[in-house]
Amino acid sequence: MTQDLRALFERELAAHDPPPLGSLVGDAVRDGRRLRRRRSLLTTGGAAAGALAAVVAVAVIGLPGPGGGPADLPAGAPSPVLSAPPSAAPPALPPTAPPSAGPTCLVPPRSTAPQATVTLCPPARADYDLAVPDPPPGAAAKRLPFTPAAAMSLLQRLLPGLKIGDARALRYDRAGLVVESVVLGEGPGGRYEKATLRLGIVASDRVATGSACGDDQTCYVAEDATLVGVSDTVERGVPVRTVTAFHGKGWEVSAAVRVESPAATTAPDPAGGPEPAIVALGTQELVTLVLDPRWGLELPAEDVVRGREQFPGLPPGKD
Amino acid sequence: MTTTPDVSAPADRSAGAAPGPRRRAGWLRARQDERAAADREFTAFAESAAPRLRRTAFLMCRDWHLAQDLTQIALAKMYVSWRRIWRTANLEAYSRRVLMNAVFDQKRRRSDTEVVLAEVPERGPGAAAADPELRVTLVDALATLPVRDRAIVVLRYWEDHSVETVADLLGVSTAVVKTQSSRSLSRLRDLLGPDLVPR
Numbered sequence: 001m002t003q004d005l006r007a008l009f010e011r012e013l014a015a016h017d018p019p020p021l022g023s024l025v026g027d028a029v030r031d032g033r034r035l036r037r038r039r040s041l042l043t044t045g046g047a048a049a050g051a052l053a054a055v056v057a058v059a060v061i062g063l064p065g066p067g068g069g070p071a072d073l074p075a076g077a078p079s080p081v082l083s084a085p086p087s088a089a090p091p092a093l094p095p096t097a098p099p100s101a102g103p104t105c106l107v108p109p110r111s112t113a114p115q116a117t118v119t120l121c122p123p124a125r126a127d128y129d130l131a132v133p134d135p136p137p138g139a140a141a142k143r144l145p146f147t148p149a150a151a152m153s154l155l156q157r158l159l160p161g162l163k164i165g166d167a168r169a170l171r172y173d174r175a176g177l178v179v180e181s182v183v184l185g186e187g188p189g190g191r192y193e194k195a196t197l198r199l200g201i202v203a204s205d206r207v208a209t210g211s212a213c214g215d216d217q218t219c220y221v222a223e224d225a226t227l228v229g230v231s232d233t234v235e236r237g238v239p240v241r242t243v244t245a246f247h248g249k250g251w252e253v254s255a256a257v258r259v260e261s262p263a264a265t266t267a268p269d270p271a272g273g274p275e276p277a278i279v280a281l282g283t284q285e286l287v288t289l290v291l292d293p294r295w296g297l298e299l300p301a302e303d304v305v306r307g308r309e310q311f312p313g314l315p316p317g318k319d
Numbered sequence: 320m321t322t323t324p325d326v327s328a329p330a331d332r333s334a335g336a337a338p339g340p341r342r343r344a345g346w347l348r349a350r351q352d353e354r355a356a357a358d359r360e361f362t363a364f365a366e367s368a369a370p371r372l373r374r375t376a377f378l379m380c381r382d383w384h385l386a387q388d389l390t391q392i393a394l395a396k397m398y399v400s401w402r403r404i405w406r407t408a409n410l411e412a413y414s415r416r417v418l419m420n421a422v423f424d425q426k427r428r429r430s431d432t433e434v435v436l437a438e439v440p441e442r443g444p445g446a447a448a449a450d451p452e453l454r455v456t457l458v459d460a461l462a463t464l465p466v467r468d469r470a471i472v473v474l475r476y477w478e479d480h481s482v483e484t485v486a487d488l489l490g491v492s493t494a495v496v497k498t499q500s501s502r503s504l505s506r507l508r509d510l511l512g513p514d515l516v517p518r
Contacts, residue, residue: 032398
């Protein structure tokens with residue numbers, strides 16, 4: 001019977017005169033390329049949007065309660081505001097902000113602007129030290145355009161207690177780079193644990209500072225790095241902690257740690273969320289990492305040089 | 320994707336490096352070669368699979384132009400995942416599955432806007448051969464079936480797949496495939512006559 005019906009199908013198809021295929025394959029390739037580009041943009045944008053949503057959610061939860069103080073801050077806790085480096089001017093506060101309340105949020109500088117801007121607060125937690133690490137002496141010396149290898153080199157310097165390998169560049173173009181590597185370090189139980197660390201330096205047109213702020217951008221007063229998101233997600237059943245900071249020149253740095261050890265996720269850490277598999281990659285360490293002022297679209301020249309030697313498999317960048 | 324070979328301590332990473340421009344050129348060339356090879360493989364696969372996919376799509380939708388669009392959508396989606404799938408064993412089955420998903424998506428999108436203007440007339444035994452003007456074609460009769468049943472008939476009797484393969488392609492159980500193909504054949508028999516759809 002199958003053969004009979006198949007013959008019937010063939011007869012039916014033979015009766016219809018199909019149009020020529022034309023450039024079907026070429027068009028499919030073109031559409032596929034466009035889809036691929038859109039998907040990669042969505043992936044990057046989605047991560048940023050997730051971080052933004054987390055920040056807004058934390059900001060809403062952290063609004064002052066009826067008692068007056070921030071809802072989840074213990075009395076006497078330091079304000080979760082980015083502390084400016086000594087050389088930088090303190091961020092301007094809106095004239096309506098009560099002096100006693102303290103600068104708990106960074107607000108749009110152009111309050112009279114017609115556009116709807118979002119005021120982002122740093123996560124309202126007292127658990128993290130949000131101080132921007134002081135750059136080491138000589139850090140302001142020569143800087144060169146970023147490369148994946150240079151980013152890995154700086155990452156290695158900032159996380160000296162970890163063994164880092166299997167580095168690869170997930171993205172590298174003029175608008176940013178994303179590198180991923182496997183890290184080995186001591187876990188909470190004293191045993192060596194493995195995790196995947198992904199670091200992104202991505203230009204973001206969603207944020208701007210001061211007079212550069214456009215109509216559809218979120219505006220910051222501060223020129224310094226600002227922690228905007230600590231989020232926990234689950235990728236294929238494995239928890240991932242992502243910490244994102246906006247730096248003042250319109251780009252963001254994010255670090256995501258994919259916890260590989262299921263045993264390490266059973267005990268929650270004091271800041272909430274899963275215990276990091278590796279002690280040296282706890283949330284505070286990630287916060288300090290992404291706030292480091294050396295990150296940028298230009299990286300220290302010594303890291304560019306050292307990165308070439310230590311990570312020959314990564315694209316070395318433009319000379 | 321280029322990776323460093325081993326996990327090692329920072330101090331261990333002091334191997335000598337080739338000059339930057341040469342290495343960059345090598346990396347870029349390798350990446351471009353890899354992309355070009357993947358594109359060539361995809362084009363070869365697409366050129367061989369497109370006529371078959373388009374015929375299947377036509378049986379599902381009765382419209383060559385729509386069939387062409389659906390084939391193009393399916394191939395474009397495969398192109399996006401090509402680097403992941405191109406070494407898989409059964410690209411043919413994968414392409415059928417992607418095509419069927421495209422058909423289902425298209426049907427879902429248009430189900431709110433399509434208006435059925437006429438029903439295919441019910442035919443008695445032998446009527447099909449009697450009056451060619453009123454002859455109901457197999458494709459027309461197929462169109463009266465729900466889209467999933469249509470897919471089962473096309474995959475089972477046109478593509479000649481086993482019940483298990485059809486169940487796997489459509490994500491349903493083998494019992495569903497058996498039941499629905501039996502019902503669908505019965506329905507086709509009613510419309511086309513027992514001579515055209517033998518028992």
